Amino acid sequence: MSAEPPLVRLADFAVHHRRGPQAAVRDVDLLVEAGESMLVIGGEASGKTSLLRGILGLAPHSGDALVLGSAPGGATADGRIGFSPQGRPFPGELRVEELVRLIQRLRGIQRPGAVTETLHLCGLADHGARRLAQLDLEHARRASLACAAVGEPQLLLLDDPWESPETLAVLDAARDRGAGAILATAVPGGFPRFVDATLELSDGAPA
Amino acid sequence: MGRVANLLLADLTTLARRRWVLAAGAVGAALTLFFGLGDSGADYQRNVAAVLALGGLAVALGLGAPALVRDLESGVFGLFGGAGATASDIGWARLASRAIALVAVLVLWSIAAQVGSLVSGDGLDGDLALHSALTIEVLLLVLLAAAGAATLVGVAAGAIFGLVVFITAQAVVNLKAAADQGLIGNGASGLDLAYWLLPRAVVSPMLADLQAADEGGPVAPQVEINGNIVEVPAAELDTVLWTLAWCGLFLGLAIFGLRRREL
Numbered sequence: 001m002s003a004e005p006p007l008v009r010l011a012d013f014a015v016h017h018r019r020g021p022q023a024a025v026r027d028v029d030l031l032v033e034a035g036e037s038m039l040v041i042g043g044e045a046s047g048k049t050s051l052l053r054g055i056l057g058l059a060p061h062s063g064d065a066l067v068l069g070s071a072p073g074g075a076t077a078d079g080r081i082g083f084s085p086q087g088r089p090f091p092g093e094l095r096v097e098e099l100v101r102l103i104q105r106l107r108g109i110q111r112p113g114a115v116t117e118t119l120h121l122c123g124l125a126d127h128g129a130r131r132l133a134q135l136d137l138e139h140a141r142r143a144s145l146a147c148a149a150v151g152e153p154q155l156l157l158l159d160d161p162w163e164s165p166e167t168l169a170v171l172d173a174a175r176d177r178g179a180g181a182i183l184a185t186a187v188p189g190g191f192p193r194f195v196d197a198t199l200e201l202s203d204g205a206p207a
Numbered sequence: 208m209g210r211v212a213n214l215l216l217a218d219l220t221t222l223a224r225r226r227w228v229l230a231a232g233a234v235g236a237a238l239t240l241f242f243g244l245g246d247s248g249a250d251y252q253r254n255v256a257a258v259l260a261l262g263g264l265a266v267a268l269g270l271g272a273p274a275l276v277r278d279l280e281s282g283v284f285g286l287f288g289g290a291g292a293t294a295s296d297i298g299w300a301r302l303a304s305r306a307i308a309l310v311a312v313l314v315l316w317s318i319a320a321q322v323g324s325l326v327s328g329d330g331l332d333g334d335l336a337l338h339s340a341l342t343i344e345v346l347l348l349v350l351l352a353a354a355g356a357a358t359l360v361g362v363a364a365g366a367i368f369g370l371v372v373f374i375t376a377q378a379v380v381n382l383k384a385a386a387d388q389g390l391i392g393n394g395a396s397g398l399d400l401a402y403w404l405l406p407r408a409v410v411s412p413m414l415a416d417l418q419a420a421d422e423g424g425p426v427a428p429q430v431e432i433n434g435n436i437v438e439v440p441a442a443e444l445d446t447v448l449w450t451l452a453w454c455g456l457f458l459g460l461a462i463f464g465l466r467r468r469e470l
Contacts, residue, residue, distance in 0.1 A: 018469050058288050058470050076291055083289030089282030093224040094217060105213045106290035131224075147286060157289070 005069060007155050007180035008032040008055065013063035015047070015054030024050035024059070025204045032155075032197075037171055037181035041188045042201035048184035049086060051201070052157045055182070056083060068154055075155065079107030082153035086160035088140040092133030096124055099132060100146045109151035121173065122146040123166045142166055149173075156181040163189040210292050214300030215307075222308045227269065232312045235262045236319040243323015249422040252335055252413055255320040259313060259339060260426045263346045264373060266312050270305040271350035272366035275465050276357045288470035298465040302354060302458060309350055313343045338411035341442070344450055345409050349373045351457035352406075358464025376450075377408040381430050384439045390432045406453040407446050415441040 008030060015025040025047035032038050040048050054061040057073020068075035075081050090099055101115050119128050122142045127135070135143060141162045148156050149170045156174050161167045161183055171194060174181050183191060192198055200207040208216075222228050235258055242254040275298060278284050284297050317339035321331050352372040357365025383402040386395040410418075410427075418427040418439055430437040 018467075053285070053469075056289050058285060076289065077293075079291045081289070083286070085282055085286050085289065087282060089278075089286050091217065091221045091278070091283055093221040098217070098220065102213055102217045103286070103290045105208065106210050106287060106292050108291065147290070 004034050006031050006033050006066070007036075007068055008182065009064075009066045010055075011064035013051075013054065013065050014061060015050045016060040016062065018060060023204060025054060025201070027205050028063075028199070028201075029206075030199060032180040032182060034178045034180060035175050036196040037156075037175065037183065037194070039188060039191050039195040039198045040182060040184040040201060041186070041198060042184075042207070043186055045203075046186075046201040047204040048186070048201055049159055050204070052083070052159050052182065052184055055157060056081060079109060079151070080154045082107075082148035082150065082156045084144045084148035084156070084158045084161060086144075088132070088135070088137070088144070090132040090140070090143065092131060094132055095129055096132060096135070096139075096143050096146070097128035099143065100128075100150050103147045104150045107151055107153070111151065114151050118146050118150040121149060121166065121169055123164075138162070138164075145170060152177060152179070154179050158183045160185055161191075163191055168194060210296045211300045211303075214287065214292060214297060215304045218301055218304035219307060222270075222304065228266075228308065228312070231262065231266050231269075232315055235266075235312065235316040238262075239316045239320035240323040243320045243325075243329075244327050245323075247324075247327070247329050249417060249420065251320075251324065251329070252332070252338075253417055253422055253424040253426070255317075255335060256338060256342075256414060256417070256426045257424055258320075259316060259342045262316070263309070263313050263342060264349060264370070267309055267346040267350040268353050268366045268369050270309055271353035271369055272357045272362045274301050274305045274350075274354040274357070275461060276362050276365070279358075279465070279468060279470070284470045294466045294468070294470055295462060297470070298462040302351065302461055305350060305354065306347055309346060310343055313339060313346065334411070334413040338413040341409040341411045341447070344447065344454075345373070345376065348376070348406055348450055348454050348457065351454055351461060355457045355461035355464055358461060358468065372406060373408075376406045379405050380408045380410060380442075380446075381437060381439055385430070385432050385437045388435070388437065390435050390437060407442070407450055409442040409447055409450050410439055412441040415439060 010028050010030040013028040014023045016023050042048050053059040056076045065072050068080050119125050122145050124142050238258050239255050349369045353365045353369030356368035379402055382398050385391050386398045414427045417423040421429045
């Protein structure tokens, strides 16, 4: 048992839609200690993304929840969580480097060189000047990964990550500095071998 | 630099690379420059006013209606929210950047018109400069109305709402002028109420003069009621301030509309 407080502790956690009484996610108990990673698996609409959004504080939630010592939303506001959204939700006219720098600044990270290091780590060193709309899907996923990785956050939330050397490198780096990670995917592939625990969701609840 | 400033700069960068914005800026500037070089007097003022009003209306709706909704629904705002930005941060930044872009386009068009007039030997036109500033105020109202409404009813309906605000604001001013001249009988008191409640168009002295001389063109056609010509006066300071207050109201509506949605 670690002496440090857990990075994420959820008990009877539920995430709600802003409209409508039915919870998108319910009855989730989850613990992520320092240096650990957890894989959340489940089919389409099983609640994976909603769970991450609840942890970020972007969606209404209930239950007992502590994320980096705060209620959900607190650590997000402090810039201590790195979030990689699914798909390619980017302003297409921005360049890769500009987007990662914007995310760095929104998270309040001042460290010089952080963007360059992150682009290198995520396999985007030669693509920093490309417009996001011009990226193929693989590089778009790397750009999403870079948004999470920039500035060495204490907690990574990766929605639909690709099982790639870059993703594993980001996870390794997080583990080395004692950060945690929660990955959500419908296609676990080889990820179970790289994480400490797995949670399966089905229709919004643990299977 | 704070989160709002960073988001604002990012959206301005995005807009500066968006083709339709660049094309609108260039085409409008070319037109007003052309009118400045080729026309003079009322023709020049009427044609430039038409570009500013009708072209500006299209730009205001194009910038305003999707300002908050498109990136909300595509998940871009979720990415920003996951990095710590609040809905208010995003809303203020977005609306400010769209307003700056609209002002930049309209100022570019206005400057091009003045340059054309200067080069053709007609000199600078102070009346047109004031008209441009007042047109910008009305178009900011349209932009904010469209942005706010779109958060509640979607992009297309938001744009239609912005258009309705533009038309209503002009109609209120025209009808109030008609009522003041005794050209409207029973409905005059209702029109007074509408005038004091609804947003108003800000008619510049230049446009009022053009309209009175039946030289207003499509932007300010002469209004007739039962064969009587309605003389629409230039807006006074109270109308300028009233329209600014409505801008503030629509700004509040837009921020509220975004905050009630999930990022």
